[in-house]
Amino acid sequence: MVKSSIFRLRTVLMLLSLLSLATSCIDEDLSKCGSDYKIVYRMNLRTNMNVEIAQTLTTPEELAYADVLRQHLSGVFSDYAYDNDLSFYAGPELFHNEKNKMGASTASYTIYLQRQDYRHLALANTGDETQVSVSSKEHVQTLALEQLAADTIDSHHFGIFSARRDIKAADFGSDIDVNLYMQNCAAAVVIDRRGHSLDDVFGYVEDMSTGFAVSDSLYTTSRHTVVRARRVSGASRSAAQRFEGLAAVCFPSTADTWRYTVVVRRGKTYTKNVLKVSSPLKAGQLRILKFYLKEDGSLTSVDHTVGVSVELNWKPAGEHNVEI
Structure with a gap:
């Protein structure tokens, strides 16, 4: 009888100990009760870059510049x-x-x-x-x-x-x-100089999103920010020497209309071209805007849906909100 009582007491104590351990897993440190799980991550690049380049840059000279632009953006549009x-x-x-x-x-x-x-x-x-x-x-x-x-x-x-x-x-029963x-995109300007010279070209895009809420997949705008474009010159390849370009990588546009400002310098004279684009720029996309350069530094759009506002003899010091 005594031995049976002792056995029952030990059993009860052991059950209480196991219950205490289980309770600590639930109520205290969950990580102590975890396991190793395999999760596989895959980069999915859904972009129109090659299609946009092929449809926009079509002449032999443009095709030579297309290689320059594609190389410039290869580190961005990559999986x-x-x-x-x-x-x-x-x-x-x-x-x-x-x-x-x-x-x-x-x-x-x-x-x-x-x-x-x-x-x-x-x-x-x-x-x-x-x-x-x-x-x-x-x-x-x-x-x-x-x-x-x-x-x-x-x-x-x-x-x-x-x-x-x-x-x-x-889901943890199999690989996840x-x-x-x-989530970002790019906008490029391609300028056919057509025999006209320029000493410099620079620019920026605006009216783009400034943030991205990951869980909701929602783009946000908390401030007015302009994004500087990088110059993409075709001077290193003879067939592409007649072209100059800019490329800006940013978050998508916040509305259907956005702006791309391009400034052309010839000597000490600056010409400011504000391009108004009336179609949204979405994540993963490249948009190429093609222009002809005129002798006064102004740009003529090849796409009639893109508006151009020109300011001749523009003074850089007058652009107070942009540090070029």
Whole structure:
């Protein structure tokens, strides 16, 4: 009888101990009760770049310049990811975050997680991007990509990708796939000099989004920001020498109409051309605007749907809101 009582007491104590351990897993540190799960990340580049170049630049000389422009944008319109930033949300709160060097278009990671429901938000190519930062990742609805808080910024250097994936507890029974898509875009100006000379050309785009709410896939505008374009010269190739160009990489347009300002310098004379584009620029897209240069530095649009407003003898010091 005594031995039986002792045995029952030990059994009860052991059950209480197991119950205490299980309770600690539920109520305290969830990570102690997790497992390793395989998650596969794939970069999906959905872009019109090659189609836009092929349809817009068609003459032999333009085709030579097309190679120059394509090479200039090759690091942006690419499915190669240098790095990633992975956030897992249990409810609205951040449960787990990690950053990895990816170095590929597809990569798989073994991630230690509690088996439960998550809202998973993934980013790629944000680690070395100096013009865009990741903000407010502590809550699922506030995680965002934000451009520098300045009146004028440089073009983005990389194609920035993101993904949203609701992962259910039952999904952890097999490998989990996450597909990332490009969230910025590019606008290029191609100028056929037609025998006219210029000493410099520079410009910027405006009326674009300044941020991106990742969970809602929503572009936002918190300020008026202009994005400097980079010069893309065809002078290094003989067949493309008659062309000058600009390319700006940015977030998509905030409305159906946006502007691209191009300034042509000839000696000490500046001509300001404000281009009004009446069709939206969307994520993953390249838009090429083609123009002819006139002797006074003004531009004539090849596309009649693009308006041009010209200011001759423009003075750079008068453009107070833009630091060129």
